[in-house]
Amino acid sequence: MRTLFVPLILVATAMFAYAPYMIDQAAYESSMGLVSKIFYFHAPSGMVMLLSAVVCGVASALYLWRRNPMADHVAIAAAELTVLYGLIVLVTGPLWARKAWGIWWDWEARLTMSFVGWLIAVSYLFVRKYGGPGSDKLGAALAVFGTANVPFIYLSVNLWRTLHPKTSVVPTLPPLIRGPFWFSALALFLMYLLLLTARVHLERQRAALDALYLTDED
Amino acid sequence: MFVKTALLVLKKDFAIEVRSREILYTTLLFALSCVLVFSIAFVKEGEPLLDAAAGILWIAVEFAGTLALGKTFERERYAETLRALLLAPAPRAAIYAGKMLGIVLLLSVAEVLLVPLVALLFHAPLLAHPALLVALLAAGTIGFAIVGTLFAAMLVRVRSRDVMLPILLYPMTVPVMIAGVRGTSALLQSPADVASAGMWIGLLASLDVVFLTIALWTFEPLMTE
Structure with missing residues (x-):
């Protein structure tokens, strides 16, 4: 990942520069007009958010039971990105909903x-920031529970109410929308990968620095 | 060994509580205050809003439960007795189970008082299907206590634990609350929607099993320094 980092940044930059043009060229959705373009940011961000939450949960489980410090770095980086992409989803969603x-x-x-998922991710960061010593394990347990909770939240809210377009919308997109959609999804995923790598690297440097301080004090 | 340890922890908590009754009284009084506050929001021109009773009952249980959880572990922290408990040559998961049972017991007492009170004050036929209501409350309370006890235990060493507990607990118990409130309000309809209430009880029961498994599994690595 390290050797690929710079070339991937270039690819991602190029993709983000080209994406507005591609989205502009994509077919208008008949009933929604211009607002339908939000879809190109909203749905992929939702996918990446979900992926990031799963990454955080798996990494946390690895940290909790295997004590692998690298897993902890990945977990905190993924949690931060879950919050970031969740914010994109939660801001673009209402803009679309107002029209639809x-x-x-x-x-x-x-x-x-x-x-709810976003709130759990935020509370994870809250624990890590203000929890003091031992908060790494606390956060890991929270993430494991949060991940186990996903099917139950999904089931309970689904039985409670349903209005959002089904996930089956994505595979049945018309070709003129499908191309730009997957392009945007790939660009956002690439950005996620880059941010995650950078953040994990930062966390590792910080842990190394802490270890150096500790050995210096002894 | 496991069951014996869990019951011993429960007995210890029970003995302390019987002497002071501090947590029981504060929890009950807090639940009553919750009901009062909600009556202001959900009663219009003397008539309670439809479905309000189910929500009020469950929110009062959840809020009072959070208070009780905080208090129980504050007591353990105060005298450093949690460390003593963890040093005991007993399975850690059993200590967790004992603590959890204590919370379930305490909340059950609160519910025995809350259910008739809410039924009376909000004109809700809560006692029309006692068996189903008991099943709902039991499954919901156990689910809440499973997550709550684990989080309260791990927050013992954290600085801002009293703020942190509700922040962590409420999003995590969303399925419990939805199932509890929806199931109860299904029972409050006339005629009662027994089928949906049964479905919510099923959801709660499966949630209890999954959460209990993870909690028993995580308690050991969590509590190891």
Whole structure:
């Protein structure tokens, strides 16, 4: 990943520069007009958010039971990115909803679920920041529980209410929308990969620095 | 060994509580205050809003439960007795189980008081299906206590634990609350929607099993310094 880092940054930059043009060229969705373009940011960010949450959960489980410090670095980096991509989802979603449903927010299954998931990720960061010593294990347990909770949140809110377009929308997209959509998804995923690598690297440097301080004091 | 240790921890907590009754009284009083505050929000022109009773009951249980969890572990921290407990040559998971049972017991007492009170004050036929209501409350309370006890235990060493507990606990117990509130309000309909209440009980029961497994599994590595 280290040797690929710089070339990948260049690729990602080029993709982000080209994406607005591609989205502009994509077919208009008949009923939504310009607002339908939000979809190119919203849905891929949601996918990356979910992926990032899973990464955080798996890494936390590895840290909790295997004591692998690298897993902890990955977990905190993934949690921060879950919050970041979650924020994109939660900001672009209401903009779209205002036009599609006439309301900014609805306590509907997917919306509630994203909100709860985002809240759990934020509380993870909260624990890591203000928890003091031992907060790494505490956060790991929180992430493991949060991940185990996902199916239950999904099931309970789904039984409670449903209004959001189904996930089956994505495979059935018309070709003129499908191309730019997957392009945007790839660009956002690449950005995720780069940010994650950079953040893990930073966390590792910080741990190394802490270790150096400790040996110096002894 | 496991069951014996868990029951011993439960007995210890029970003995302390019987002497002072501090946590029981504060929890009950806090639950009552919750009901009062909610009555201001959910009663319009003397008539409670439809479905309000189910929500009020469960939120009162959740809030009072958070208070009780904080208090139980504050007591252990105060005298450094949690460390003594963890040093005991007993399976750690059993200590967790004992603590968890104590919280379930305490909240059950609170519910025995809360259910008739909410039924009375908000004109809700809560006692029309006692068996289903008991099953819902039991499954929900156990689910809440499983997550709550684990988080409260691991927050013992953390500085801002009293703020942190609700922040961690409320998003995590969202499925418990949805299932509890929806199940109860299904019972409050006329005629009662027994089928959906049964479905919510099933969801709660499966959640309890999964959460309990993870909690018993994580308690040991979490509590190891």
